[in-house]
Amino acid sequence: MTSAADRSQAVIEGLDAIGLDYALHLPSSTLAGIIRHLEGKESLRSFPVTREEEAVGIASGLSLAGKKAALIIQDNGLGNLLTALTTFPQAYHIPLFLLVSRRGGLNEYNSMIHTFCERVEDIADAAGLRYWVLNSRVPLDLWPSTVTKAFEHSQITRRPVGVFVDLMGGQP
Amino acid sequence: MTRLDALKAIVAAFPREPTVVTLGATARELAAVARSDNHLYVLDSMGLPPAIGLGLSLGLEDSAFDRCLVIEGDGSLLMGLSTLATIGLLQPSKLLLIVLDNGTYAATGGQKTASEAIDFCAVARDCGIRSADVADHATLESELARCRAAPGPILLRVRIGPENAKVPYLLEDPVILGETFRRYVAAPH
Numbered sequence: 001m002t003s004a005a006d007r008s009q010a011v012i013e014g015l016d017a018i019g020l021d022y023a024l025h026l027p028s029s030t031l032a033g034i035i036r037h038l039e040g041k042e043s044l045r046s047f048p049v050t051r052e053e054e055a056v057g058i059a060s061g062l063s064l065a066g067k068k069a070a071l072i073i074q075d076n077g078l079g080n081l082l083t084a085l086t087t088f089p090q091a092y093h094i095p096l097f098l099l100v101s102r103r104g105g106l107n108e109y110n111s112m113i114h115t116f117c118e119r120v121e122d123i124a125d126a127a128g129l130r131y132w133v134l135n136s137r138v139p140l141d142l143w144p145s146t147v148t149k150a151f152e153h154s155q156i157t158r159r160p161v162g163v164f165v166d167l168m169g170g171q172p
Numbered sequence: 173m174t175r176l177d178a179l180k181a182i183v184a185a186f187p188r189e190p191t192v193v194t195l196g197a198t199a200r201e202l203a204a205v206a207r208s209d210n211h212l213y214v215l216d217s218m219g220l221p222p223a224i225g226l227g228l229s230l231g232l233e234d235s236a237f238d239r240c241l242v243i244e245g246d247g248s249l250l251m252g253l254s255t256l257a258t259i260g261l262l263q264p265s266k267l268l269l270i271v272l273d274n275g276t277y278a279a280t281g282g283q284k285t286a287s288e289a290i291d292f293c294a295v296a297r298d299c300g301i302r303s304a305d306v307a308d309h310a311t312l313e314s315e316l317a318r319c320r321a322a323p324g325p326i327l328l329r330v331r332i333g334p335e336n337a338k339v340p341y342l343l344e345d346p347v348i349l350g351e352t353f354r355r356y357v358a359a360p361h
Binding site for chain 2: 021022045047048049050051053054055056057058059060061062063064065066067069083084087088091092093094
């Protein structure tokens with residue numbers, strides 16, 4: 001049994017190993033600890049963005065300039081970025097890395113979040129977004145390397161790659 | 173002033189700086205004026221060019237480029253208007269955002285935009301972005317010259333007519349367009 005703090009720390013270890021230059025984030029209660037950690041790091045520039053598709057545009061520009069960037073977003077915002085994702089970084093083969101926190105399912109307290117979040121993987125599949133899932137089925141000791149390798153995979157394959165992480169510890 | 177006239181003036185003032193250009197008639201007219209590796213032609217992705225330019229400007233802060241340009245239209249800017257707040261927050265000093273404003277979605281049949289309801293320069297200023305309104309060709313040339321040295325971020329609102337030039341469609345592989353631009357930016361300058 002792991003705690004939310006353990007899970008966030010495992011993701012932080014993976015992010016730190018990437019050597020990010022920039023972190024772009026949208027508000028999320030489940031990601032708050034990770035965002036706080038990134039905001040406190042002197043080795044990278046972390047800042048809020050107004051919408052998910054804006055984050056796709058900024059991160060794509062950073063990537064074209066040779067910088068390492070991560071989008072830190074919640075899954076219920078994935079719908080906002082689909083057109084930007086498919087028409088720009090996917091179409092132009094630009095590496096992009098998305099850390100996406102999962103909502104919905106067991107342990108979820110918000111009654112209105114299920115409709116979109118339960119279909120997020122189907123939506124990502126339909127959009128052709130490659131992603132890895134971190135949840136309670138995956139041993140915590142594999143989480144940091146999955147985050148780091150997923151970033152490397154985005155660079156190698158020159159496309160957007162996501163890590164969908166359940167920080168709430170819902171039962172799959 | 174036509175869009176073609178404005179694009180010629182921009183290319184003359186900034187022939188080598190990384191330049192993100194918005195979709196539709198603007199991208200294909202720029203390609204017709206001066207096809208160049210320093211141009212990133214955004215073939216779709218309406219609303220995204222200012223965000224792409226913001227990321228480039230941040231990523232190129234330590235580069236030899238003095239400026240990073242975005243050539244945007246009023247309709248696309250309205251779709252991604254909240255990016256102005258993020259530009260204001262981050263203050264990318266090399267970013268020059270040029271908005272070619274004709275009050276219409278000219279490439280799709282001339283439908284009206286909400287441009288007449290908004291003062292882009294005032295919005296930019298309130299976001300912490302320096303701005304200037306440009307209504308004629310002579311002023312455009314003098315503002316572009318001034319922007320070579322003035323600290324950014326800067327927004328220029330440039331009033332143009334609604335007509336499109338008769339130029340070919342730009343139907344090239346976006347992978348090649350993106351990689352050509354990336355290599356240009358990465359090369360020593």
